[in-house]
Amino acid sequence: MKTLSRIYTALVFMFLYAPIAVLLLYSFNSSTSTIVFNGFSLQWYKTLFADGSTLHALYNTLLLAVCSSVIATVLGTAASVGIEKLRKGALRSAITATTNIPMMNPEIVTGVSMMLLFVFIGRILRINAVLGFGTMLIAHITFNLPYVILTVLPKLRQTDKNLAEAAMDLGCKPGSAFFKVVLPAISPGIITGLIMAFTLSLDDFIISYFTSGPGFQTLPIVIFSMTKKRVKPDMYALSAIIFVSILILLILYNIAQVKSEEKSRKRH
Amino acid sequence: MKRLFSVFFALITMLLPLSVAFAASDSEIEALRGTTLYVYNWGEYISDGADGAIDVNAEFTKKYGIKVVYDTYDNNEVMYSKLKSGGVSYDVVIPSDYMIERMISEDMLEKIDFDNIPNFSYIPEKYRNLDYDPTGEYSVPYTVSYVGLIYNSKMVEEAPESWTALWDERYTNNILMFNNPRDAFAIAQSILGQDYNMDTEEGWRVAAALLKEQKSVNPVYVNDEVFLKMESGEAALAPYYVGDYYLMKENNDDLAFVYPKEGVNYFVDAACILKGAKNKLAAELYLNFLNEPDIALANAEYICYGSPNSAVYDNPDYEYYEDELLYPEEGAFKTQLFTNLPPKILALESTLWDDVKNYNATGSSYRSLFFGENTSASIDNGEAFTSETIKYGICIGVFLLAVIAFVVFRAVQKRRREKY
Amino acid sequence: MNRRSSLNSKLTVSPYIIWAALFIIAPLFFVVYYSFTTSAGDFTLENVQALSKYLPTFLRSIWFGIEATLICLIIAFPTAYIIAQKTDKIQRTMVMLVMLPMWMSFLIRTYSWMAILQDTGIINTFLTKLGIHPVHMINTGGAVILGMVYNFLPYMILPIYSVMAKLDYSMVEACQDLGGNRLTVIRKCIIPLSLPGIVSGVTMVFVPSVSTFYISQKLGGGSFDLIGDVIERQFQQSYNYNLGAALSLVLMILILISMAFMNKFSDEGEIVI
Numbered sequence: 001m002k003t004l005s006r007i008y009t010a011l012v013f014m015f016l017y018a019p020i021a022v023l024l025l026y027s028f029n030s031s032t033s034t035i036v037f038n039g040f041s042l043q044w045y046k047t048l049f050a051d052g053s054t055l056h057a058l059y060n061t062l063l064l065a066v067c068s069s070v071i072a073t074v075l076g077t078a079a080s081v082g083i084e085k086l087r088k089g090a091l092r093s094a095i096t097a098t099t100n101i102p103m104m105n106p107e108i109v110t111g112v113s114m115m116l117l118f119v120f121i122g123r124i125l126r127i128n129a130v131l132g133f134g135t136m137l138i139a140h141i142t143f144n145l146p147y148v149i150l151t152v153l154p155k156l157r158q159t160d161k162n163l164a165e166a167a168m169d170l171g172c173k174p175g176s177a178f179f180k181v182v183l184p185a186i187s188p189g190i191i192t193g194l195i196m197a198f199t200l201s202l203d204d205f206i207i208s209y210f211t212s213g214p215g216f217q218t219l220p221i222v223i224f225s226m227t228k229k230r231v232k233p234d235m236y237a238l239s240a241i242i243f244v245s246i247l248i249l250l251i252l253y254n255i256a257q258v259k260s261e262e263k264s265r266k267r268h
Numbered sequence: 269m270k271r272l273f274s275v276f277f278a279l280i281t282m283l284l285p286l287s288v289a290f291a292a293s294d295s296e297i298e299a300l301r302g303t304t305l306y307v308y309n310w311g312e313y314i315s316d317g318a319d320g321a322i323d324v325n326a327e328f329t330k331k332y333g334i335k336v337v338y339d340t341y342d343n344n345e346v347m348y349s350k351l352k353s354g355g356v357s358y359d360v361v362i363p364s365d366y367m368i369e370r371m372i373s374e375d376m377l378e379k380i381d382f383d384n385i386p387n388f389s390y391i392p393e394k395y396r397n398l399d400y401d402p403t404g405e406y407s408v409p410y411t412v413s414y415v416g417l418i419y420n421s422k423m424v425e426e427a428p429e430s431w432t433a434l435w436d437e438r439y440t441n442n443i444l445m446f447n448n449p450r451d452a453f454a455i456a457q458s459i460l461g462q463d464y465n466m467d468t469e470e471g472w473r474v475a476a477a478l479l480k481e482q483k484s485v486n487p488v489y490v491n492d493e494v495f496l497k498m499e500s501g502e503a504a505l506a507p508y509y510v511g512d513y514y515l516m517k518e519n520n521d522d523l524a525f526v527y528p529k530e531g532v533n534y535f536v537d538a539a540c541i542l543k544g545a546k547n548k549l550a551a552e553l554y555l556n557f558l559n560e561p562d563i564a565l566a567n568a569e570y571i572c573y574g575s576p577n578s579a580v581y582d583n584p585d586y587e588y589y590e591d592e593l594l595y596p597e598e599g600a601f602k603t604q605l606f607t608n609l610p611p612k613i614l615a616l617e618s619t620l621w622d623d624v625k626n627y628n629a630t631g632s633s634y635r636s637l638f639f640g641e642n643t644s645a646s647i648d649n650g651e652a653f654t655s656e657t658i659k660y661g662i663c664i665g666v667f668l669l670a671v672i673a674f675v676v677f678r679a680v681q682k683r684r685r686e687k688y
Numbered sequence: 689m690n691r692r693s694s695l696n697s698k699l700t701v702s703p704y705i706i707w708a709a710l711f712i713i714a715p716l717f718f719v720v721y722y723s724f725t726t727s728a729g730d731f732t733l734e735n736v737q738a739l740s741k742y743l744p745t746f747l748r749s750i751w752f753g754i755e756a757t758l759i760c761l762i763i764a765f766p767t768a769y770i771i772a773q774k775t776d777k778i779q780r781t782m783v784m785l786v787m788l789p790m791w792m793s794f795l796i797r798t799y800s801w802m803a804i805l806q807d808t809g810i811i812n813t814f815l816t817k818l819g820i821h822p823v824h825m826i827n828t829g830g831a832v833i834l835g836m837v838y839n840f841l842p843y844m845i846l847p848i849y850s851v852m853a854k855l856d857y858s859m860v861e862a863c864q865d866l867g868g869n870r871l872t873v874i875r876k877c878i879i880p881l882s883l884p885g886i887v888s889g890v891t892m893v894f895v896p897s898v899s900t901f902y903i904s905q906k907l908g909g910g911s912f913d914l915i916g917d918v919i920e921r922q923f924q925q926s927y928n929y930n931l932g933a934a935l936s937l938v939l940m941i942l943i944l945i946s947m948a949f950m951n952k953f954s955d956e957g958e959i960v961i
Contacts, residue, residue, distance in 0.1 A: 005766075008766060009767065009771075009782075012763060015763075015838065015841075016785075016786065017789065019800040019801050019804065019838070020797070022800040022803050022804055022810065023792075023796060023797070023800045026800070026803070031519050032515065032518060032519060033495070033496075033499045034496060034799070035495075035496045035499050035500040035802075035803050036499050036500055036519045036520060038519070043319070050317045050323070051316045051317055052317070052323070052325075052326065053338060075704055075707065078700040078701070078703065081700050081701075082697040082698065082699070082701025082702075083697075084697075086697055086701065095704075098708045098713065099708070101713075101716075102712055103891070103895075104895060104943060104944060105895075105943065106895055106896065106898065106916070106936075106943060107899060108899045108901060108916050108919055108920065108936070109899070109919075109939060109940045110715075112719065112919065112923060112932065112936050113715030113716055113719045113936070115353070115355070115923075116719065116722060116929070117715040117718050118355060119353045119354055120718060122355055129357035130354070130355050131353075131355035135355075139711075141707075141711075142707070142711045142712060145704070145708075199790055199791060202790075202791055203791065203793065205793065205795060206901070209924075210923070213355055213356045214306045214308070214337060214339055214356050214357060214358055215337040215339065217339050217340065220793045220794075222311070223793060223795045223796060224311075224795060224902075225310070225311035225340035226311040226312050226342070227311065227342035227343070227491045228310055228342055228343060228492065229310070229311055229313065229512070229571075230312065230495040230496075231796070231799055234318070235796055239792045239793065242791065242792055243788070243792055246791050247788065250781075250784050250788070254780065257780070345925035346924045349923065349924050350924075352927060441824075445910075447905070486827075486911075488827050488909035489905075489909060489910025489911065490909070490910065493802065493906060496802055497806070500806060500809075501808050502806050502809075502826075618921075618926040622741070622913075622918065622921075625910065625911070625913050626744055626745060626913055656744065657747055660744070660747035660748050660750075660751040661747050663751050663754075664751050
């Protein structure tokens, strides 16, 4: 049974990582092809760093992901605290239902509907270039919010409601009671929400595609616009770099966590 | 050697004061320092500094101190939709011929002050005032090229000469086709001897019928995947742009190219300035800059399409100097330009294309749902099309029934349990 | 005390309410508005009538979505179960490994699947070397479904795992003690207990599968138009916002109906992550 489960896990991970292996391989290709391997070379990594526009797109992608996930986390955490305290009723169920909409709604519908809204607002306010960083940020925050709320809410439910009250009885103002007592208790949920939002924002193509504007193209949009010409291995090289750096970050994070766990164990 | 030459050339142009005079004074140009220019171009359509070539946008910024915000799109229609929605504003765009005509007719383009584009003198008469811009006030040609038939000489029995090779049943499953309506229809229209720009609905329907007929060879509709599939020998025949053929050939020597005898589409992508451009003078500087001999050369070699700039195609150091595919003799084969279609025809083209795409999708064998050989489709007036629909309908119905049965079963079980 | 805290809650939730009204609810009205108007802004039912032509596309999208979701479920459930059995440290690492591919653009990942699945691709080269007859995979419906399964599998594994990780194992043990064999334990105990995770996993896979538009173009060879492809074409290429909006509206209603149906399964109406 044990070996069976091992083999099974290995197969699943092989499936998940097969295209990434291919991508790593072809990023070292010496020709312009992403299908015919002509020999080993580092030229695409060189090209990548010589080409400012790709790096700029990467910068845009990261900027958007960081901004949208942070804002969504703050807004979403505040909202969950509010929702948790709301009495059961029409307002509460309306809010929960609304929260589910961006998650349930197909991305393409969200993207399209947001574009229609922005264009309409642009026409009313007579801004002739409404699409851009701002609209993409709004769109990303909007689809990130539900994920944050739905990771924070359960954590809030798990925390003891008397905690905050106790803190307030001990002389804390409601604000500081929240920051000193409740926030630490729900922080795992917040962090999960933040990571989730960041990941979704980073990976999003469809919504960005409909809401992007001049001067702010994210990486997926740049890749998609190569549809008439071709995707060259420099894009693979970029993906490879992203992959390896995240892998290293994760390993470091894991090591750090193991160490801190050991420390706390020793303390006890 | 060539690289040396271009570096040398770049040096000279930088050292010498501008040899040709602008209408705009130096102080006006100087005043643009620190401003921003918004450029919207096709993806992978400008020399970007890879492999030691010139990074055109960076050079422009270096020369004039004007920042270039450079965005890319994947086809004319996407660009048009983005601009038309009113959500975006750019200064310079580089659409294709028919789209330029459409944009002129919808008053989306600004007249260019050619006094500010002295390098326009490099553009010969034959590329000026073409049908899409008859007065020549709105556009500066950027690339000129042709569509043709790329084939893998190892996979075809004899070298094709006609577009009908794309309908040849011997190459079933090995045929690629354009995944955009205009180019796909143009091929059918060539075979039928029709005008690409005809405005009779009946003609378009006939062309659509021919495209539907092609389904019997199971064509794969592609954009950029054509590179992958031709380079790896996955497909035998593909219509695509001649410049891209050279890029593919670098990776697969078996590939060959032919201009089919029925005639091909000849296209011009040209730089234009958008109405309401905030930085018009900078846009004109940019258009002029694109036609600097060294810049135009770098772009021509990067993009691999024909250049309308005589300083490029008359330059013996140019990689494709006197290349007979990129610069074929005039009248060697029939060519047609696209022009803007009236809205009614455009709408028809769009629905007909949807019909073609959905017609009898990849045979009608159920096995094609899973991995399996695709039985080649039979053409029986859309019979299979409905049978495919019925098949999916039945599948979904059965699934829903199963789910409902399960739910009912559980509910009954639960009630029974509660009884005890 | 109570008054103060309820005031506070209104205060913290109100920015979200405003945000939701502006950017979640309002855009939906535009979809409805565009669906029933002509490009000049007059009321029309033409867009809705034109939809009947797209019935085959809708059916195909739904069926592919169902298949992809079921396959994801079959793959993800044991995976999540296996991960949940490991020690905390290994669990963390494995979850991260499941999420990691999502950090690279799905366009690029889908693109590289082409190199794997082609007739001259990696799998078939391998098969030929082994002397096995190559299998035609690319440009079939199966390849499209595979692309969907690949891209959305993590969305199935993660929610199921997070429910399983929190499972009360005393319940499972109780079940075993009552004489259940392995299969009964899974069927009677683990599946019902992890139902909320399954429900949200199914939602998170089914919805994007039905509406995706890049995968079918690349892996299906352009012959398996899904509804997402059609919507994208209407908006970005044909500049027909009205028909596009009508298609989006139908897609949205369809999804909402199936989700309402799904939620009947789980006792909790909310989704867990």
